[in-house]
Amino acid sequence: MARATTPSLDGEARLLETREVLPGRHLLTWAAPSIARQVQPGQFVHVLAPRTPGLLLPAVPVAGFDRVAGHISLLLLDRDGPPDALLRTRVGDTAALDGPLGRGFEIDSRSRYLLVVADGAGFARVRAIVDEAVASGRQVTLLFGARSVAEVPPSSLLPDEAEYVVATTDGSLGHRGSLVDLVPEYEAWADQCFAAGTPGLLTRVATLAKGRDGRMGVARLGRRRGRRPEPRRAEARRRAWLQVALPHEAGCALGVCLGCVATGTDGPLRVCREGPVFAASELRPERDP
């Protein structure tokens, strides 16, 4: 589960298929062999072209990949995020994508039961980890929250083996109310939890995870003899019960703009370089909204 430290510029990626998964929300499948070979769930690509000149590089999470076929998919769900220029591409058109970038989710080799929690555009950030986990024989439950059924991505975007549990604020599909209400039911079952979505969701899931650690003494997977790994080390991230993918709309090519930082326990962390996936313990807890 090593992350790609040297991003490869694929040059041209060719659009193979577009699918409107929700009104105005599209899944774009690209032939991009170099990116597909290296990408890990949770990583993202920068769109070098087509894009609006003079602005930062749109950052789009890789929502799925097929290493053998050399395909990646980008799921454009953000209200503010989707780069218009990318949406105007047609099947057969080319784009320049730079990636894979950042560090992705890491599944501990001992984890068998995975809980994935997302709301809104967070679905695009966790879809690939659901695919990856199911493909490796793990049991996965995805809890997804939205305001109404109109914002719930179809289950056909997920592997059949994954359990897909939906909560909607208006009760038009699945559980009526907050997604967070459902998390405690699954928390004891799960060896690890991966989350992405709105700041409110991430804060509340992190609060639940902290309570869980308190009850269990230490995170189950972290309980080994000897020293506990340093918080920022890869090992600690891999063992973390809760890993969160933070939103990242756009970035710079060099990691120098400092626009995408998150507040870490030891100071600012760049979402584009040190993230977008972090162990919850690396981030300074926000107040529960």
Added chain:
Amino acid sequence: MSTDLAPTRHSGLRLRHPVLVAAGGAGYGNELIAAVGEQTPGAIITRSVTREARPGNPPPRMAALPGGLLSSVGLQNPGLDAVLRRQGPRWASSDVPVIVSICADNADDIAYLARGLDMQPDVAGIELNLACPDRSRSGEPIGLDIEAAETATVVARAATDLPLIVKLTAVAPDVRAIARAVAAAGADVISATAAVPALAVDAERRGARLGTTYAGLSGPALKPIGLRAVYEIAQVVPIPIIGIGGVHSLDDVLDYLAAGASAVGMATAVLAEPSLPGRLGDELAGWCSERGLDDSRHLVGSALPGRKDRGSLRMGPFRR
């Protein structure tokens, strides 16, 4: 195409071409220098440095908007001493002039920063950022007040013999008066404009999108504002101007030169394409050459109505 922005200084401020990286476009410059190969910018102005380390503003800090970028990094930097220790030695290995941007809200810190840089052999110049919030004035930038801007420039000037660029903000009530004051106080060059305060709202969450509520607008939306500032400043001061705001193409460079800038700085566009200033420098040389011009100096101020003392737009909006 080389140009000297500070010919009266002993060291001068000679640029290979007049398209440079403005503060915020390249961190402290070393990552960019490593990335661009031979297509180098005319110069690099670093991210603003303060006397002590600053942690920066709370996230979220950045919103990508259709016409620009809203960001509020909040002067995150490790402080002057750490910057010089970590970054300074690497500046020597490049032939790109590195200008260090400094930000402070009191005379002691301005003098400390300017003196500290004055002794560095690999620093080509200093940019005094007057868009820096002044805590003694409820966070208002120094560059909004003529007297404060003048004092800050005098202090910096007294502390260094390096070329001194003073960066102004276009939101000053009369940017011409500020420009006159800093030029008289010893600035070698004026740069304008800094990002302007703006707001992005998240109606769903019923609040501002960024952690600090207000943030600085940059990118293409800033270009007409930057052009207006340069156009006004160029009519009242005899020193060179670096035009900044929304530059991402040769047309933008030509517009700023015509409005009175001797050089052009770019930041937001560089973040997406680090080699862009170098490429635009080459394109400018080609453009001049095609028209039989040996230098871009011939273009500077070509759109100005002569150096008449015209009324500031901000002092009398749309009044004839």
